[in-house]
Amino acid sequence: MTNLEKMREKLQDQINYHNVLYHQKNKPEISDAEYDELKKKLAEIEAQFPEIYATQDSVGAPPDERFSKVEHQEPMLSLENAYDEQDVEKFLSKIKRFLIEDKIEILCEPKIDGLSFSAIYEDGRFVKAATRGDGFLGEDVTHNVATIKGFPKFLQGVQGRLEVRGEIYISNSDFLKLNENDEFANPRNAAAGSLKQLDANITASRPLRYFAYSLIGGAEKSQSEILNKLEALGFCVNEHQSLTSSLDGMLKFYNEVYNCRYNLDYDIDGIVYKVGRTGVLTPVADLVPVNIGGVLVSRASLHNQDEIKRKDIREGDIVTIKRAGDVIPQIVEVSRDSRLPNTPEFVFPGVCPECGSKVRQVEGEAAVRCPEEFACKAQIIEKLKHFVSKDAFDIVGLGDKQIEFFYDLDLIKQIHDIFTLEEKLDEFNLEGQSGWGEKSIANLLNSIQSRRLLAMSRGEAKVRAKTLGAKVSSHLSAKTDYLIAGEKPGSKYKKAVELGVEILDEDQWHK
Ligand SMILES: [Zn+2]
Structure with missing residues (x-):
């Protein structure tokens, strides 16, 4: 094997690996641009051996085993990328050469990042839907596609077999709402993860949208006729589109999209x-x-x-x-x-x-502050969040969301309340709240317990503080930065909390 062939093999392995992550697991590890870069490198190497490597590669990943497979009557191909005017020009002349036609019609649309689907109608009735899969074999997602809002189940006046292809996606604004817990990497993964559910009820609860762009089995000749037909049949089509026949027209559309803030700015x-x-x-x-x-x-x-x-x-x-x-x-x-x-x-x-x-x-500072340190809800909550965070007490199971939850229930209003939460829960039915069960409550209380301030005698703390060159004062003031707390911190602890003084446990003290 030559070095170049070895390089090709390595690149192909990498691409296969990322294909599975992206198409099957919906957990990409690299950005789309990085992926495109790998594909570009591979194509460059393969272009040197045209007799070995056909230029048309397979797309996506093999179908997910959990779904039954659907064979595409015509392969579903992926899009090729063009990065500059030259790429677009090459693409155009390639097509003209292939079609042996100088006058061609080009429909321009901004790309929406979703996943391709194919839907089959027989005598106007929706019978099957599949994902692209590897381009030849797709996954059967008929029940899932049927739940997409506004997806036509019956087409008027259609005889025989008709196949509609398009893209299923989640809009950016819907994605932000859906992804509050950062479950998905991006809208495309959210769309894929929502569609490929064994339980179609889950799919139904997700804000999936679609648009159609292709029709197989109809009488329409040009792309504009196809889009008109799709619209007439009741399908959604991409509304930002432009018909042209030249390179100039394509570049003009690109610039329009770019300048009209449609999706790039x-x-x-x-x-x-x-x-x-x-x-x-x-x-x-x-x-x-x-x-x-x-x-x-x-x-x-x-x-x-x-x-x-x-x-x-x-x-x-x-x-x-x-x-x-x-x-x-x-x-x-x-x-x-x-x-x-x-x-x-x-x-x-x-x-x-x-x-x-x-x-x-504050004089000499650019920062503007809210002075209500002890009354401003935002400040109190942010202090609490910081206290339980990894940077401070690192209380596992008590994150930002839980802090807000307990604050709104009046159970944690100040740091002290965290360590007396167990007593408070004697009089509060936390299990009755959604998201909480016997086990999660026990885990939370255990993790609070494990971070409870470690025993350290006051004398010992003073000696250590002196060794470290810290000024030891026996009373607390707002000037005190840290309080070293023992197991039964008492009134000073409480006062420190009220003053917003940071409290260290023994572990932190050692740092
Ligand atoms: Zn405020």
């Missing part, structure tokens, strides 16, 4: 403020959700009011953002050209959006 929908545990108001831009490299981006950090002034960011602006890792994306640039005239300048709020108190700007 970021549009600031509004600005929200997060109040942190120290009371600082952080402005965050709410973006019209956009799918970038398989990740749905809907927020960008604005840092503080100086930053907003400096970059002159306004509501409705089109912005360029930078995303790095899991960090909330940053706004790099604002496009002034696309701003509507008379868009008002940004005004930072004078009151806390959470509790309505007048905010204060």
Whole structure:
């Protein structure tokens, strides 16, 4: 085997691996762009051995074993990518050569990231639906597709066999609502995971949509005739489309899509403020959700009011953002050209959006704070969340959601309440609340118990503090940064909590 062949084999293995993750398990490990890069490299190598490797590769992954298989009468192919004008030109001349036709009709549509389906009708009756699978064999998802809202079950005046193909997807805004618990990587995976359910009732509960783009078995000749027919039969079709016959027309459509903010730019929908545990108001831009490299981006950090002034960011602006890792994306640039005239300048709020108190700007700092440290719900909840987080006490099973849950039930209003939760639950029927059972309650109480402050005598703590060069004071004030707590912390513990002093257990003290 030559080096090139070895490289090809390695690339093919990688691609197969990611295909299974993407198409079968709906858990991709790499972005779409990274995947495309692998495919491109493979195609480059294979292009050097045209006699060995046919240019038409199989798409997707073999069908999921849990579903019965459906053989496609005509293979379902995937889309080829073009990254620049040259790629598009090559594509166009290839088609013209293949069809031996110089005048061709091209229908342009923005790509919606979903999964392809095929639906079979016999004498107008919906009888079967399948996924693409590997392009030749798909998975039988008839019952699942039947639950999609508005999917036609009967077609008027249709005789014989008719096959409709299209895309099933979840809209960006529906995805944000569905994915509150970060179950899915992106809308495409959510759509695939929702469709491929053995229990069609689960599929029915998901906000799946579809549109149709192809018809096999009809009399229609051109793509525009097909789309008209599909619409007449009652199918949804992609509304953003344009018919052209030239490269210029295709590029014009691309630029239109690009410039009309349809799916490539970021549009600031509004600005929200997060109040942190120290009371600082952080402005965050709410973006019209956009799918970038398989990740749905809907927020960008604005840092503080100086930053907003400096970059002159306004509501409705089109912005360029930078995303790095899991960090909330940053706004790099604002496009002034696309701003509507008379868009008002940004005004930072004078009151806390959470509790309505007048905010204060600390001298010499850009940060604006809500002063109601002990009354502002947002600050209290953020403090509680921090306390139980990995960075602090790391109480397993007591996360952000549970903190909000117990806060709203008046069971945890301050840090002290966490350690007396067990007593409080004597008088509260937690098992009666949805999501809680005997076992999960026992687990939670155990994990709180395990993080309970470890015994350490006061004298011992003082000696250690002195060794470490810390100033030991026998009374607490708001200036105290940390309190080392023993097993029975008593009144000082309580006071420290009220003052917002951070409390260390023995483990942390050793650090
Ligand atoms: Zn507040």
